[in-house]
Amino acid sequence: MEAVIGGARVALPWLDMFLGGTDTSAVTLEWGMAELMRNPAIRKKAQEEVRRIAGEEGRVEEKDINQLHYLKMVIKETLRMHPPTTLLAPHECMRDTKLQGYDVMAKTMAIINAWAIGRDPRSWDRPEAFCPERFEVRRVDFRGSSFELIPFGSGRRICPGMALGLAGIELAFANILCHFDWDLPNGTTPEELDMEERFGLSTRRKKPLVLVAAIPPS
Numbered sequence: 001m002e003a004v005i006g007g008a009r010v011a012l013p014w015l016d017m018f019l020g021g022t023d024t025s026a027v028t029l030e031w032g033m034a035e036l037m038r039n040p041a042i043r044k045k046a047q048e049e050v051r052r053i054a055g056e057e058g059r060v061e062e063k064d065i066n067q068l069h070y071l072k073m074v075i076k077e078t079l080r081m082h083p084p085t086t087l088l089a090p091h092e093c094m095r096d097t098k099l100q101g102y103d104v105m106a107k108t109m110a111i112i113n114a115w116a117i118g119r120d121p122r123s124w125d126r127p128e129a130f131c132p133e134r135f136e137v138r139r140v141d142f143r144g145s146s147f148e149l150i151p152f153g154s155g156r157r158i159c160p161g162m163a164l165g166l167a168g169i170e171l172a173f174a175n176i177l178c179h180f181d182w183d184l185p186n187g188t189t190p191e192e193l194d195m196e197e198r199f200g201l202s203t204r205r206k207k208p209l210v211l212v213a214a215i216p217p218s
């Protein structure tokens, strides 16, 4: 990100880092919870796993994260359907290139729609269904090597904060599922939950997610 200070353009990489690092994780968490509210059976399965791993300590810590196999699939499925940086970052072609029969001129701006790629029926069976189990049979990586799932981009400009972002999302997601039972307010049914998006720097929910938290009976 750049700012104009005293007439001069100044690069602000720390601001990129701050915005890229906080907003994306918060948006992913909100979409993930929304999908779990629409899919109670998936929520129950994720919550059972988290509470089993939390055990007697009653909380999930960083050392436990690698055991959260189902929750990791829930997060992967969330990033497939709701990549926060919908259009990744614009890339400029450095030299004249031929790509799959197309001529791409130097200086061409390439904008990649990760949202559409994640919902492409040529790559995904029932793409509009939230189904973490699809990753049990299909070993798709989302770290830049499987082009059908690129929420963090790919190649030399892939998101450098991926590991940090994922660890934060996993830990926060696990603990909010561990400590509370969740419900929709005012008798809203899962089918009625509004999933409309608002496109922006990161694509968030048009209406913020409002949920009722309850402490589970011990």
Ligand code: HEM
Pocket (backbone or CB within 6 Å): 016, 017, 018, 020, 021, 022, 024, 025, 028, 083, 084, 085, 088, 089, 090, 151, 152, 153, 154, 156, 157, 158, 159, 160, 161, 162, 164, 165, 166, 169
């Ligand atoms: C769910 C979490 C996150 C997602 C989905 C995400 C996604 C992305 C995407 C799609 C890009 C553009 C990649 C491209 O150019 O093709 C990017 C770039 C970047 N991200 Fe993230 N990000 C996340 C978390 C973070 C965190 C936690 C940090 C830092 C603490 C971070 C810092 C950056 C920076 C500095 C860039 C620019 C890299 C460059 O241009 O070379 N991101 N991110």
